[in-house]
Amino acid sequence: MTVNLIRMLSDFGLVVLIWMVQLIIYPSFARYTHENLLSWHRIYTKRLASIVIPLMFTQAFVVAYQLYKTQEFFTYCSAVLVVLVWLSTFTQFVPLHNNISKGEKVADSVEKLIQRNWIRTALWTLLFMLSLWNNILK
Secondary structure, three states, X not given: OOHHHHHHHHHHHHHHHHXXXXXXXXXXXXXOOHHHHHHHHHHHHHHHXXXXXXXXHHHHHHHHHHHHHOOOHHHHHHHHHHXXXXXXXXXXXXXXXXXXXXXXXXXXXXXXXXXXXXXXXXXXXXXXXXXXXXXHHX
């Protein structure tokens, strides 16, 4: 399997996942009762982490490798976008999920997840489009 194929697969997996999270999963959080959301959220975060973590690390390692091997527009843009996704995830989304897990500011955190996740949705969509352009349309 080539590096470019691994990159395409991880980018595709993340773009599909983020659109499902944005359009289905996060909005559904607003429909749970407080108690049911707290119970489900513990399960949800563990299960989703088992999918997201390998994909994010794969994408990050492949992008770093591509940047090391070839310094060009595609690799620079990809690296910047990956860094922005990671910063967004760990500065905004991990704290919001922690609030929900602790039962603190739950309604506010759910609303922020829904609104702010458009940032990651856009970033991962751009990453996939770049990958598609670099591998197929170029």
